[in-house]
Each structure stands twice: as C-alpha cells, then as structure tokens.
Amino acid sequence: MTQKSDWWRGAAIYQVYPRSYQDSTGDGSGDLKGIARRLGHIASLGVDAVWLSPFFKSPMADMGYDVSDYCAVDPMFGTLDDFDAMIAEAHRLGLRIIIDQVLSHTSDRHPWFLESRASRQNPKADWYVWADPKPDGSAPNNWLSIFGGPAWEWDSVRKQYYLHNFLAAQPDLNFHNPEVQDALLASVRFWLERGVDGFRLDTVNFYVHDRKLRDNPPLKLSAAAKAKQTNPYEYQDHLYDKTRPENLVFLRRFRALLDEYRERTSVGEVGDGKRSLKTVAAYTGGGDKLDMSYTFDLLGPDFSAAYVKKCINAFEAAVTDGWICWAFSNHDVIRHVTRWTKPGDSPDETAKFAISLLACLRGSICIYQGEELGLEEAELAFEDLRDPYGIRFWPGFKGRDGCRTPMPWQAQAPAGGFTTGKPWLPVPDAHRERAVDCQDGAAASVLARYREVLAFRRGQSALVKGSIALLDAPADVLMFLREHGNERLLCAFNFADAETAVPLARETTGAAALGFPGAAGRLDGTNLLLPPLGVFVGRVE
Known part of the structure; x- marks a missing residue:
C-alpha cells in the first residue's frame, strides 16, 4: 500500500x-x-x-x-x-x-439501465432498485423524491417500479449487488x-x-x-x-x-x-x-x-x-x-x-x-x-x-x-x-x-492543521484559539452592527496582531475592540 x-x-x-x-x-x-x-x-x-x-x-x-x-x-x-x-x-x-x-444513480439512458429495464432475467436485471407494486397498483412504499413526488417510477416494460431519489431520469443503482x-x-x-x-x-x-x-x-x-x-x-x-x-x-x-x-x-x-x-x-x-x-x-x-x-x-x-x-x-x-x-x-x-x-x-x-x-x-x-x-x-x-x-x-x-x-x-x-x-x-x-x-x-500552520478551542465572548462575537505545535492564534469576529469590546482572559491578553488582511480589531489594554464586521487575528505567547 x-x-x-x-x-x-x-x-x-x-x-x-x-x-x-x-x-x-x-x-x-x-x-x-x-x-x-x-x-x-x-x-x-x-x-x-x-x-x-x-x-x-x-x-x-x-x-x-x-x-x-x-x-x-x-x-x-x-x-x-x-x-x-x-x-x-x-x-x-x-x-x-x-x-x-x-x-x-445514473441517467435512465445509461446502457446499464437500458439493459436492466429490458427484462427481469437479463445480466443487469438486478443492477437497479426494482420493486413490484402494492396490490392496488400504488408505489411499493412512501419514499419521496427530493425533486418532488414519489421516489418511484412505473416502467411499462418490466411492469415494476424503479427507485429514483432525484429525477425519474436518474434511477438509483442497487448497491446490494x-x-x-x-x-x-x-x-x-x-x-x-x-x-x-x-x-x-x-x-x-x-x-x-x-x-x-x-x-x-x-x-x-x-x-x-x-x-x-x-x-x-x-x-x-x-x-x-x-x-x-x-x-x-x-x-x-x-x-x-x-x-x-x-x-x-x-x-x-x-x-x-x-x-x-x-x-x-x-x-x-x-x-x-x-x-x-x-x-x-x-x-x-x-x-x-x-x-x-x-x-x-x-x-x-x-x-x-x-x-x-x-x-x-x-x-x-x-x-x-x-x-x-x-x-x-x-x-x-x-x-x-x-x-x-x-x-x-x-x-x-x-x-x-x-x-x-x-x-x-x-x-x-x-x-x-x-x-x-x-x-x-x-x-x-x-x-x-x-x-x-x-x-x-x-x-x-x-x-x-x-x-x-x-x-x-x-x-x-x-x-x-x-x-x-x-x-x-x-x-x-x-x-x-x-x-x-x-x-x-497558508502561512499559518495553526490555521491549516491546528486544533480549535472556543472562548467566552459577548453574544455577537465569535472567538476561538487555533493551536498547532508552538503556534497559538487568537481569532475574533464581530457579527454585530456596532463596535464591541471583548474582555480578554489572562491567557490571551498578550495577543499581538499578526497583520491579518483587513483586520480592523485592535487591542486596548485588556480589551479587544472590534468594529462592525470586525476581525482580529493575533499571536498568543
């Protein structure tokens, strides 16, 4: 291998x-x-x-x-x-x-399906999901198609229904085979x-x-x-x-x-x-x-x-x-x-x-x-x-x-x-x-x-492969730490329409801004100030 x-x-x-x-x-x-x-x-x-x-x-x-x-x-x-x-x-x-x-699923024009629908005995007869109707002629069960209506389409050649989770032109393959x-x-x-x-x-x-x-x-x-x-x-x-x-x-x-x-x-x-x-x-x-x-x-x-x-x-x-x-x-x-x-x-x-x-x-x-x-x-x-x-x-x-x-x-x-x-x-x-x-x-x-x-x-291993730990923050702020090896990054995002002050915990007060593109957040003592849609990314020692 x-x-x-x-x-x-x-x-x-x-x-x-x-x-x-x-x-x-x-x-x-x-x-x-x-x-x-x-x-x-x-x-x-x-x-x-x-x-x-x-x-x-x-x-x-x-x-x-x-x-x-x-x-x-x-x-x-x-x-x-x-x-x-x-x-x-x-x-x-x-x-x-x-x-x-x-x-x-395939197209209903795929050669596999054309062969499968031709009869109930051909080599690919069981390659799709076929089922007999209920005694009253209705579909085998209540499954629905994402694209609307029942997930079953009647085929007049095999005289059976076939399954399609999407369009009737997209018959489902039988993975049990x-x-x-x-x-x-x-x-x-x-x-x-x-x-x-x-x-x-x-x-x-x-x-x-x-x-x-x-x-x-x-x-x-x-x-x-x-x-x-x-x-x-x-x-x-x-x-x-x-x-x-x-x-x-x-x-x-x-x-x-x-x-x-x-x-x-x-x-x-x-x-x-x-x-x-x-x-x-x-x-x-x-x-x-x-x-x-x-x-x-x-x-x-x-x-x-x-x-x-x-x-x-x-x-x-x-x-x-x-x-x-x-x-x-x-x-x-x-x-x-x-x-x-x-x-x-x-x-x-x-x-x-x-x-x-x-x-x-x-x-x-x-x-x-x-x-x-x-x-x-x-x-x-x-x-x-x-x-x-x-x-x-x-x-x-x-x-x-x-x-x-x-x-x-x-x-x-x-x-x-x-x-x-x-x-x-x-x-x-x-x-x-x-x-x-x-x-x-x-x-x-x-x-x-x-x-x-x-x-x-791409230049920050903590962002590419690091762990994530969510931090406490005001309701409209998402804040977390990303960590990989010796690299620890503080990331904060303000979803609010107004500037928000985020008190920093002792372990993050030493965060130093890294020059993240467009980041408008700034440190003010023990607070992180984030404008509306403001971002801060900083290194934590």
Whole structure:
C-alpha cells in the first residue's frame, strides 16, 4: 500500500461549475478548454485544489448529475484529450484536480439501465432498485423524491417500479449487488489512472437503500416548521431510503482503491438533516473510509456568532478523528453574500468578513466560483430557468440557476467575456460590474482580499492543521484559539452592527496582531475592540 499523504487536511479547494466557467467554442456553454485557459486565475487565489462538477457524458436532465457514461467526457465539454491537457496544466501550476463522482444513480439512458429495464432475467436485471407494486397498483412504499413526488417510477416494460431519489431520469443503482460496486470502482480507477487527485462523492449517504423497503416514519415537525417547507420531502424522517449501515462497507472498498495511489483524497457530500454530523463521524472516522465530509451546516440562512459557534461545537463533539470541509456557497444554494448581507449593509464587506471567518475555521475549506468577486444571487425570469428543481417548485422555490450563472471575466465584453455566443444562462449586469478585470489589481476589492486572506492562511500552520478551542465572548462575537505545535492564534469576529469590546482572559491578553488582511480589531489594554464586521487575528505567547 502506498503511503497516504494528508495534503488535503486544511486545503483550500475551489469549485468550478464547468458549464458556467469559460466557453472556448462560442456555443454558450463552458468547457474543459475554457477551464484550462482560466486555471491561472484559480492559481492566483492561492488555493490547493480544484473541484470540478460533472463533465461526464450525459443527456443533461439534471445538468450532468445524470451520467450516461462514467468514462467519457460529454461533447458539450470537449474530449478526453481536453481533460488530459487541463489536468496537465493544473499540475504544472501546482493545482490538484478533484472530480465529482455521481455514484448513487445514473441517467435512465445509461446502457446499464437500458439493459436492466429490458427484462427481469437479463445480466443487469438486478443492477437497479426494482420493486413490484402494492396490490392496488400504488408505489411499493412512501419514499419521496427530493425533486418532488414519489421516489418511484412505473416502467411499462418490466411492469415494476424503479427507485429514483432525484429525477425519474436518474434511477438509483442497487448497491446490494456486488457487481454494481465493482463496475463503479472500475470507473473510479479509470480516472485515477488519468491522474485525478481526488473525488467529491455526490450524495454519498444515498448509495444504499433498505432491502425491506420499509416506509419512512413522519418527522416530528411543528405546524410552523411545516409551513416553512416548500418540499414535502422534509416531512419524513429518512431512516430507510438513505444512510444505511451497509454503506460503510462500500466506502471501505472505495478507500482501499484510493490507497493504491499516491496522494489521492476523497470528500463526501452528506445531506442527512439533524443526523449529518453523526454520519460525518461514521464516514470519516477510523482512517479507512472518506478523508473528509462536506456538510450543509453553513450553507443556509443562519449566520450569527451563536450559530457558527453551535456548528463548531457540534462538529468537535461528534467527530473525534474525522475531518470536515466547510463551505458557505456552492452550485445548489443561494450565494452567501445574498443570504447573509443585512439590509443597508455592504455586500463587499459581508464577502470580506465571510472569507476571513472561513479561512480561520478548523477544517478544509471550499470556495465556489464567483464568490471571490463578491457575486450576489442572480434574479432570473421563469422563462430563463434551466434547473428542473426550480421549474418544478416555482415560485415557492426558484431553483439553483441563480447561483449557476456564468463567471464574469471582462466587464465590457459581451456576456462578461464568458462566451462569444449566447450564454446558456443570462449574465446579470450587476455581475459584469464585478468582473475579474474590474477587481484585478484593485487593492480594496473583494478579489484582492481573497488572495490576501488565503495567502495568510497558508502561512499559518495553526490555521491549516491546528486544533480549535472556543472562548467566552459577548453574544455577537465569535472567538476561538487555533493551536498547532508552538503556534497559538487568537481569532475574533464581530457579527454585530456596532463596535464591541471583548474582555480578554489572562491567557490571551498578550495577543499581538499578526497583520491579518483587513483586520480592523485592535487591542486596548485588556480589551479587544472590534468594529462592525470586525476581525482580529493575533499571536498568543
């Protein structure tokens, strides 16, 4: 077995949504050649790795998360040669490449599914989750799809239902069948052989279903909580359609494969409601499954000292030997500058405050394309939507297209320099005003702050790999110590709208400011004075 490197521990990862990053052909959609062209920008941020959302062959019913060939590049994005060239350029720049593996389900146009649905006796008949109807013809149980309606679709050829946790065009694979696991691991090996440095495992806790197909019980929700839900999926306690214990067996097989290669890593996306941290602990503990997990704890509307403290405490208590990857934005949620900027506040200041906090948290961190520009959520008309989730639940939920609009590179160029054709989603004028060429070289820009903060973080071992200890502070202040070896750093963040004085305990009164980028907090005797959205990072002897 090859020695496992922990380069990923404390790494900064930059997520690219390929369809929206850079178009090299003029067809209005981003591609691999376009990504390769822009890797210099990513390297300039000071990140360690790039996470690519799916680029595999797909009919694009769910924007590539419905894979029809795990070992092929969709022509929309280019060719395998383009992929090889892109990864070579990334490695030349010192960047590692992590790709998004969608293993829980395939497209309904995948050859495996076409064969499976053809009969109940063919070699792949048991590769997907098939079930007979109830005597009255209804679905086998009460499981629901995240994208709306029952999680079961009737097939007129097999005269059975098949399971789909997402779109009906995304049938779930049967992980109880070892041949399915073998085939999926073979596809993972294909990309390892091409030099991929790691995998982000989409919906990693959805792989295995309950063999008995037991009904999920209702989730105990108050009337007020139910009134907030736009999706009835949230009414169930998902005991049987995901997070089954057998999943750990597959994750150990996955890890064993990665350990055959040098310096490879894995991060799993865990969406499991109130059980998420328990699941993260199970999936990352023991050193024989995932290296780290990616959760939704800081991808919602809550942003306060108390809430972030609660998340940190919960993770530190639940996950003793695992690792987490924190993120504030991604391709599935409203951009955090929009979620967290209070009325009357500056989005730029929110963006700068947020990256300062993210960089100081214990764990690896993930940055979503465009957040380094302070982009806000795009407001799109219904007729411009491409996301099936948003189209299904409009107008109660507007979908995910507002965070997926193309990256603006040049303020004065058509489509912000993203494409010479018509972009697949509109490029808002407000985004063009924040284009890379407007901020590059501007000392006070959000882009400059990102580069400065990430460079600072990389130079402090306590921030990259150190422990964290939360400290007592006023209600609107988050304060903690990061420690690694002989290095101890005091980090403080003021979420309040007014200056706050923070009394320092005896062990932190000797803190000396380290020149953290944009830090406006200052020491005044035994008090730390923090302006609104103020930050302080100092060394403690």
